[in-house]
Amino acid sequence: MGESMAVFVPAPGDRTWIEGVGGAESNVACHLASRGFRSRWVSALGQDSFGRAVLSRVRAAGVDTADVHIDPTRQTGLYFKEPGAVTYYRRGSAASALGPDLLDRISLAHTRLVHVSGITAALSPSCLGLLRAVLRDRRGDYRVSFDINWRPALWEHGGGPELLRELADSADIVLVGSDEAEALWGTDDPAEVRALLPGPETLVVKQGADGATLMESGQRVFEPALAVDVVEPVGAGDAFAAGFLASTLDGQGAGRRLRAGHLSAAGTLLTHEDVGEQLPAELASALLDADEPAWRGARVSTEGVRLG
Structure with a gap:
């Protein structure tokens, strides 16, 4: 549940732009649909060509879009992504009226x-x-996962650290980057973040290329990230969230859930797209079951996986 926008990236070698779709929550929905889950995206779009493009792309990924409201008076949000800079045009968008x-x-x-x-x-x-x-105000027997997704430019009037801590502490599953936690609350230590967020059953602190730490039921589990020859990092956090959540819904153990997140992120890190392709199923399965030295020694690139 959340906003998605039309995104434009410069085409290589000329002055034209390539249109795509960007949105953290719809990215997760698309990833989950590709894993065979019944996935639904709830949002609002403008009654414009950009809104139709966003809706078509998400629906084509196998996501249920029946609960997307088409607003006849507000526009679909846009953003332009260039090397080292992202420019948003989302003020007053259809989704902002939700x-x-x-x-x-x-x-x-x-x-x-x-x-x-x-x-x-x-x-x-x-x-x-x-x-x-x-x-x-839970209206059913469901869990809520909350990805911090700290975007300081959106919090121009302040209040972000306090509000995000309040919201996160009401969720069942929280995902936060260590860099986000440092920027928001002055610490990147998983134990200290846990002390700040005692409410969630599950807390995942993503530590970039180092790995991720899961804290749950008094247990602390760290799983190193896969080594990846990164093409572009945008969308990798959403991919990690989807892989972790899919494995959680399947009832997997702590280490396997973290590995599933890392594997999902690796697929997106290998592409310019916000929603990358999954690694081949046989390869992903082998890596999920790999012993620690084999996992740590693997390296993923657009040419395949090299085992150490």
């Missing part, structure tokens, strides 16, 4: 998991109200 009343128009009766992110909280007061309602 609010708690959205929950009266959709059914969550058969939902196992609702995934949201901190981006939504920054879009408008009504969007913040929606997140609070999702996290506190």
Whole structure:
């Protein structure tokens, strides 16, 4: 549940732009659909060509878009992505008008998991109200996963650190980058982040190329990241979230869930797309079951995987 926008990236070698789709929550929905889950994206788009393009792309990925509202008066958000810079045009977008009343128009009766992110909280007061309602006014037997997704440019009026901590502490599953935790709360240590967020059943601190730490039921598990020849990092966090959540929904153990996140992220790191391809199933399965030396020695590139 959250905003997706039309995204434009410069085409190589000339002055034209290539249109795509960008949105943390819809990225996760697309990844989950590709893994065979019934995945639904809930949002709002403008009644414009950009909105139609976003809707078509997400729907083509196998995601249920029946609960996407088409707003006849507000536009679809846009952003332009250039090397080293991202420019957003999302103020007053259709998704920024979402609010708690959205929950009266959709059914969550058969939902196992609702995934949201901190981006939504920054879009408008009504969007913040929606997140609070999702996290506190549960309308079904589902868990809520919350990806911090710290975007300082969206919090121009301040309040981000306190609000994001409040929201995250009401979730069941929280994912946060160590760099985000440092920027928000002054620490990148998983134990200290856990002390700040005692509420969630599950906390994952993503530590970049080093790996990720899972803290759950008094247990602390670290799993190193795969070595990847990175093409572009955008979208890798969403891919990690989807891989981890898919494995969580399948009831897998701690280390395997973290590895599933790393494998999913690796597929996106190898592409310019926000939603990359999964690694081949046989290879992913072998890596999930690999012993520690083999996992640590593997290196993933666009040419394949080299085992150490």
